[in-house]
Amino acid sequence: MSTSEQAAAPPRPDGAAAGRGPSAARRRTLRRRRWSWSVAAYVLVLPAAVFYIAFVLVPIVRSVQYSMYRWDGIRPATWAGFANYVEVFNNATLVGSILNAFELILYFSIVPVVIGLFAANLIRAIATSRLATVARTVLFLPQVIPLVAAGIMWTWQLSTDGMVNQLMKLVGLGGLTRAWLGDTQTALPAVGVIGAWVQLGLCLLLLLAGMTKIDPALYEAARIDGAGPVREFFSITLPSLRQEIAVALTVTVISALASFDIIYISTQGGPANSTLVPGLQIYYLAFFEREIGTASALAIVLMVLVLLVVLPMQRILRGRDG
Amino acid sequence: MIVSARETWLGRALLILLMVITILPFVSLFITALHEPGTYPGGLVWPAQPHWDNFVLAFQSARMLELLWSSVLIELGVVPVALLIATLAGFALGHLKPFAGRIVFIAFILGLTLPFEGIIVPLYYQMRDLGLLNTRWAIILPLIGLFMPFAVTWMRAHFVNMPEDVSEAARIDGATTWQLFWRIHVPLSVPALSSLAILLFLWTWNQFLLAVVLVDDPTKRTMAGALGAFQGQWGTDVPLLCAGSLLILTPTLLVFLVFQRQFVAALLQGSVKG
Numbered sequence: 001m002s003t004s005e006q007a008a009a010p011p012r013p014d015g016a017a018a019g020r021g022p023s024a025a026r027r028r029t030l031r032r033r034r035w036s037w038s039v040a041a042y043v044l045v046l047p048a049a050v051f052y053i054a055f056v057l058v059p060i061v062r063s064v065q066y067s068m069y070r071w072d073g074i075r076p077a078t079w080a081g082f083a084n085y086v087e088v089f090n091n092a093t094l095v096g097s098i099l100n101a102f103e104l105i106l107y108f109s110i111v112p113v114v115i116g117l118f119a120a121n122l123i124r125a126i127a128t129s130r131l132a133t134v135a136r137t138v139l140f141l142p143q144v145i146p147l148v149a150a151g152i153m154w155t156w157q158l159s160t161d162g163m164v165n166q167l168m169k170l171v172g173l174g175g176l177t178r179a180w181l182g183d184t185q186t187a188l189p190a191v192g193v194i195g196a197w198v199q200l201g202l203c204l205l206l207l208l209a210g211m212t213k214i215d216p217a218l219y220e221a222a223r224i225d226g227a228g229p230v231r232e233f234f235s236i237t238l239p240s241l242r243q244e245i246a247v248a249l250t251v252t253v254i255s256a257l258a259s260f261d262i263i264y265i266s267t268q269g270g271p272a273n274s275t276l277v278p279g280l281q282i283y284y285l286a287f288f289e290r291e292i293g294t295a296s297a298l299a300i301v302l303m304v305l306v307l308l309v310v311l312p313m314q315r316i317l318r319g320r321d322g
Numbered sequence: 323m324i325v326s327a328r329e330t331w332l333g334r335a336l337l338i339l340l341m342v343i344t345i346l347p348f349v350s351l352f353i354t355a356l357h358e359p360g361t362y363p364g365g366l367v368w369p370a371q372p373h374w375d376n377f378v379l380a381f382q383s384a385r386m387l388e389l390l391w392s393s394v395l396i397e398l399g400v401v402p403v404a405l406l407i408a409t410l411a412g413f414a415l416g417h418l419k420p421f422a423g424r425i426v427f428i429a430f431i432l433g434l435t436l437p438f439e440g441i442i443v444p445l446y447y448q449m450r451d452l453g454l455l456n457t458r459w460a461i462i463l464p465l466i467g468l469f470m471p472f473a474v475t476w477m478r479a480h481f482v483n484m485p486e487d488v489s490e491a492a493r494i495d496g497a498t499t500w501q502l503f504w505r506i507h508v509p510l511s512v513p514a515l516s517s518l519a520i521l522l523f524l525w526t527w528n529q530f531l532l533a534v535v536l537v538d539d540p541t542k543r544t545m546a547g548a549l550g551a552f553q554g555q556w557g558t559d560v561p562l563l564c565a566g567s568l569l570i571l572t573p574t575l576l577v578f579l580v581f582q583r584q585f586v587a588a589l590l591q592g593s594v595k596g
Contacts, residue, residue, distance in 0.1 A: 034421075040499050041420035048411035048470050049426070055467025056433050059441035059448065066443065073447075119340060123333045131337055137582050138341045141348070143589055144578040146528040146546035149571045152553055153347045156354060156560060161362045163350040201344060202593060209590055229329075251593045258437030261530045261546070265553060279439040279531075286443045287535065295443050303440040310435045 060303075066296035073292050084297035094298060097276040098305070100188060101257050104277065107192025108199055108256035113248050115196075116203035117241075121233055124211050139201030147198065151265030154194040155181060158266075181267050184274040191275050194262050199255065203248045210244030211237065246316040253313070257306050278302045355565035362560055373561070380566035383556070388541040389548045390573065392458065393527060396544055399462035400526045404469045405519055409511070411470075412477020413503055417489065427478060433471030438531050449536055460536035461544060465529060469522055476592075480514040481507065517588035520581060527574060545570055
């Protein structure tokens with residue numbers, strides 16, 4: 001289209017605009033077209049933007065606003081400045097909930113990613129087999145059911161009469177059995193087990209998918225050069241999976257910091273706040289203790305923490321997209 | 323690839339072990355659901371007399387039909403609208419590339435990592451002021467907004483990767499922007515759209531926080547939200563609770579098993595793009 005236009009445009013006789021005439025005209029039509037496209041584009045973006053602004057951006061701004069007030073949700077609010085934030089960082093329970101969320105990263109992210117890496121490395125050789133295809137379906141089951149269902153399921157498994165204790169008795173560890181979710185020492189790791197169970201399949205399959213993209217010639221070369229499995233893992237597999245690992249960590253870290261469903265169902269934050277997390281604490285503060293200001297300050301802190309933890313990982317990801 | 327038999331064997335064994343760990347809780351849930359109501363059975367002991375009627379009892383007391391219907395209504399409110407408006411926006415930002423489009427796109431990306439708890443308090447008051455508290459709209463409207471960062475990013479990525487020649491050819495043939503979108507791009511986007519639809523379906527069905535906070539009546543919630551209420555009601559009767567939980571997770575499991583290939587692909591891609 002553009003070339004035919006250029007060829008058809010007659011050379012101008014008046015000399016002044018000669019040479020730049022046709023291209024200027026073309027630029028003008030392009031600019032006009034781009035302008036009309038822009039208008040059309042913004043009309044098309046509008047519906048999505050309206051929903052996003054109304055139900056995400058406005059609430060974020062309001063959260064910031066609420067966090068500056070002392071308010072019980074009924075009577076008029078009074079200005080509090082940063083008092084609510086001071087409260088978030090000075091109240092032992094609130095600080096504890098944030099620390100618990102960070103400990104959950106260990107169980108929700110680090111454990112599934114490490115086990116996933118280890119397992120994927122062993123499974124790599126049979127990644128295209130029939131068994132592996134079946135495994136893809138089976139290992140995704142925990143991702144598909146509601147987290148609430150995972151919570152109910154595991155609350156029962158981890159109870160005094162549950163499967164976990166039964167299996168432990170079976171292998172002669174009967175002396176260690178307990179109500180895992182009811183003990184302040186074990187409740188948080190027990191909740192972590194649920195999270196790890198949910199995330200393991202996703203992490204494993206994500207890493208496996210990444211591994212199938214590695215050129216097999218690299219492994220053959222490494223073997224010929226006499227590299228063992230350990231050497232192979234650290235010099236070929238791990239560097240090639242940098243991006244998949246970043247993805248797995250991003251997804252699971254967000255789910256750890258923003259955990260709510262599993263904990264609401266399995267422990268409600270107890271015993272003695274040992275599994276309390278910010279998400280649950282926001283819910284309690286706002287809807288039971290009617291401390292809207294403190295709840296909102298905690299909400300803002302949670303959002304900032306998620307961003308602070310996730311952004312560095314996104315930088316690694318961006319490297320791939322170019 | 324040079325692989326020793328021992329490694330292959332080890333890989334298979336490990337894969338089976340991981341599958342067993344994944345499946346065992348489901349099996350235990352099922353076996354427990356067959357025990358006599360009101361008892362505390364061992365997690366892996368088959369009952370002397372399986373109480374299959376527990377499922378009927380749970381079906382009735384959980385008001386399963388109402389719950390299913392409620393979830394379907396919420397899905398119908400969320401998924402088609404979210405798909406449509408995200409596709410329009412994705413096409414606009416990815417294909418038309420308007421002035422300052424990048425800024426708009428970055429504004430959407432900002433919401434990508436947002437924990438829902440971060441805005442649940444203002445959403446509650448917003449819904450109260452709109453008079454929508456305790457209606458399904460209180461779940462539907464915010465969910466559409468909350469899905470936009472991911473959905474728009476997803477669709478934009480799809481349209482950015484579409485080859486330019488297709489659109490250029492259509493333009494030469496005199497297609498307007500709307501025709502170009504509707505007749506050329508949308509038919510070519512079916513795989514991207516169906517993956518997104520699957521993810522949005524799943525996330526809506528499993529949405530718990532919004533359901534619990536914004537809707538009191540369990541029969542107007544999502545399936546996951548209703549399950550939470552069911553636990554509160556039957557928390558002390560373990561076999562019945564297990565039966566109810568199984569009933570409530572069956573619909574997702576069925577949908578998953580039918581569309582499993584697309585599901586797995588969508589979940590993997592979804593986490594990559596998210």
